Each structure stands twice: as C-alpha cells, then as structure tokens.
Amino acid sequence: MPRLLIISLDGFRHDYLNEHNLPTLNRFRNEGVQATHGMRPTFTTMTFPNHISIATGMYQEDHGVIHNSFYDRLLNKTIGMSSRDDGQWSDPKVEPLWITATKQKVKSAVLFWPACHNEFFGIRPVIYSWLYTDNIPFREKIDNAIGYFRELSVQLVMLYHFEPDKQGHTYGPHSSEVRDVLFRLDSDIEYLLNKVKNELNDDLNIIILSDHGMTNVTKVIRPFFEKYINRSSVESTILSGALFNVMPRNGLTEQVRNNLSNIPNVTAYKLDEMPKRFHYSKPKHRLGEIIALPDVEGHIISAATTNASYDNKGNHGWDNALPSMQAIFIARGPSFNENVQINSLNNVDIYHIACYILKLNPNPYATAGSLVNLTHIFRSVENVTTSNTFIPSSSTTERFTTSMNNACLLCSIRLFPVLLMLFLLSFTF
Numbered sequence: 001m002p003r004l005l006i007i008s009l010d011g012f013r014h015d016y017l018n019e020h021n022l023p024t025l026n027r028f029r030n031e032g033v034q035a036t037h038g039m040r041p042t043f044t045t046m047t048f049p050n051h052i053s054i055a056t057g058m059y060q061e062d063h064g065v066i067h068n069s070f071y072d073r074l075l076n077k078t079i080g081m082s083s084r085d086d087g088q089w090s091d092p093k094v095e096p097l098w099i100t101a102t103k104q105k106v107k108s109a110v111l112f113w114p115a116c117h118n119e120f121f122g123i124r125p126v127i128y129s130w131l132y133t134d135n136i137p138f139r140e141k142i143d144n145a146i147g148y149f150r151e152l153s154v155q156l157v158m159l160y161h162f163e164p165d166k167q168g169h170t171y172g173p174h175s176s177e178v179r180d181v182l183f184r185l186d187s188d189i190e191y192l193l194n195k196v197k198n199e200l201n202d203d204l205n206i207i208i209l210s211d212h213g214m215t216n217v218t219k220v221i222r223p224f225f226e227k228y229i230n231r232s233s234v235e236s237t238i239l240s241g242a243l244f245n246v247m248p249r250n251g252l253t254e255q256v257r258n259n260l261s262n263i264p265n266v267t268a269y270k271l272d273e274m275p276k277r278f279h280y281s282k283p284k285h286r287l288g289e290i291i292a293l294p295d296v297e298g299h300i301i302s303a304a305t306t307n308a309s310y311d312n313k314g315n316h317g318w319d320n321a322l323p324s325m326q327a328i329f330i331a332r333g334p335s336f337n338e339n340v341q342i343n344s345l346n347n348v349d350i351y352h353i354a355c356y357i358l359k360l361n362p363n364p365y366a367t368a369g370s371l372v373n374l375t376h377i378f379r380s381v382e383n384v385t386t387s388n389t390f391i392p393s394s395s396t397t398e399r400f401t402t403s404m405n406n407a408c409l410l411c412s413i414r415l416f417p418v419l420l421m422l423f424l425l426s427f428t429f
Ligand SMILES: [Zn+2]
Pocket: 011, 047, 165, 169, 316
C-alpha cells in the first residue's frame, strides 16, 4: 500500500538550498529527486493560491483563489485562508488531492494546509485542521503525521508549516534569522527521517516542497499618496503588493489604466490584456478590471494614502518565472528513483505525481500539470499516464464518512486536543 507525505515549508526559496549547507536536506536531495532550478509556482506567487494550485493541479484563474485574501462580488464577501464553506468552492471542477483520495477510499490527513477544512462535494478528509495557526511546532506536526500513517492506515498526509516565510518577511531572505530557522527546519527533517526509519520501516514517499520564494523589498510605490491616481476613481476593494489590482468606477477604466501607466517602471493591464502565461484573468467576479505590475523585482505597489512606513524586509508575489520566486522540490521514497536531477517542474504537476504514487484517477479538469516530463523520477513507470485521461471508478461517487468512526481513532493522537480546541474556537468567530 503506497504512502505519501507532502510537506510544504512556506516561503522556502529554491536557492536557500545552495546558499546554506543544510546537512539533512542536502543529503535528502542528493539521494532522491531534486529540481536543480527549483519548482515554478503559479502566478501570483502568494501562499493561499499556490497551495491550492499544488493541491488541485490547476492555475489560479481556474481554481479561483487569486490572492491570500480577496473580495468575491457574487458572494459579497471577503475570502481568506480561514474562510469556510461559503460557496468559494462552488465550481465542481475544483478538487483538491485529499478529496480525490477520499472519494477513491484512500485515507488522507491534512494538517494546516490552506482550505483543508472546506467541504468539497459534501466530504472532507479523515483528519483536517480547522484554523490556520503558527503556534504548533513542526516536530509536533511530524509526530502526528507519523502517528496517522502508523495507527490509522492513512496513505496521504499533507502538512503545512509557516517557516521560513515568517522570518523571510520580517528580516529578509539573506538574514541570519532566516539562516537560523533553516537550520532548525533541517534538524526537524532529520528527526522526521529517523522516525520514518524506526516507525515506518523507511516505507514512506516524502515530498518536501514550498509554495514560492522570497526577495528583498527595495522600493514601495504609493500611487494614491504620490497622486498618480485619485482614490475616489476606484472601488474600495484593492489587492496590493507585488501585484496591484483595482476596479475603476464606472467609465473610468481607461483613465485609471493610463494613470497607473504613468508610474515609472510599472505596467498596467486591463484583465484581458494580461500575459497569457500568467493564467490570471478569468475570475472577473474576484478581480478588478485593472492590474498594475512593477517591472522590477522587489518593488511593491501599496494602496496606502499616506506615507506610512512599510515594515516587511522580504516579500513575494512577483513574476513566477523569476529565480527568486522559485520554490523547492525534493523527493525520496520507494516510488522515486534515486540520484535523479530534473531541471525544474511546475507546482501544478504535484497533483499528478501524488495521483500516480497513490494509484488515484486524477480529476479530469486538473489539466494545468502533467507527468509528461517526469516519468524518469519514478522507480517504475508501468502505469504513468501522461495524458489526463479519466477512468471512472465506481468508488468516486461514494461518500466517505469522516466523523464518528474516526473520532475515536483520533483520541489516540496527541494533536487531538489541539484540533478539538481549534474546532470549538471556530464557533466563536
Ligand atoms: Zn509570505
């Protein structure tokens, strides 16, 4: 029975692996599969959208999560990482890996991965976290993940951890704080590998990846404060940062675009003019009509109407082709070949890698990624499907109960009190 653990380390920039001599991660990548130029995120290179791209094999314009927090004009509400079940998943074509698995009777546990608490088609994985929190140590999550494999015959665990992103934002990617947290993570991975050896007989496929990179913020552009554009010419909902998105008031679209185009080193697009490679223009109910992008990596466009200071030393969100925005991908285990180097891969391929390992029929709408260039990363390539052919399975329509039966099993897991607390807390929001 194949098993797969996917660990996401938020904001782990690809070349941190070369910059720092991290003993365990270096050994891991040299023994297994590594992407020498990293893994390409989807655009915009933000956390929530990329975790959904990794989980669904879809571009942001197709799964609909276009930023960490955004306003949906059809639902009349703001959607963020803690939003639950209010229609943002109404598109039935969107299906995260853990739902594909659950529908096909492969048990999965999803810890702190964005959206893991959301119901899709009325189902959820066996174990999931209710709320995002950065209070739980990585080793505790590792203990629980190994416990689920060992005691609950779970075949898929997806585990999210918030570092090194947090230190990267506060101190910048080349800081000693980032270096320190990388070494802590490295020793946590050593702890994980020892547990896998001792408790799972080394019989576990492990993918360690990240959602995006990190770079220094070198300039903050404030179009309202600097009077390039009138605040009253656009509606209140604005996306800002490495991407600046506004909805002009009636009749002002051209004017707003021209105003933003006047900013040096900034390019302003109407949604339909966005470069196709970004795959970022379809969800018109979630995006404003005009997007402005800084031409220079590290330049931020702020929605501030004052000269207020900007605190983050590091950030991300820029062009997903930039080297600084590339994520990590390293993998090893019984399904993977040893000592394999690939140049790069797209994070939308991960969904298909996982489906292949776990012998799942992929969602036919997960068409952004594939295994076409990746067959040699696997030890055996007998059943690799290089197309997105969908073979209907009788199990795909069955509902998988996640509540009562698993509740008692959960009691043996140390994280249960925390999950219970988060669950109870969630009713107070
Ligand atoms: Zn971040």
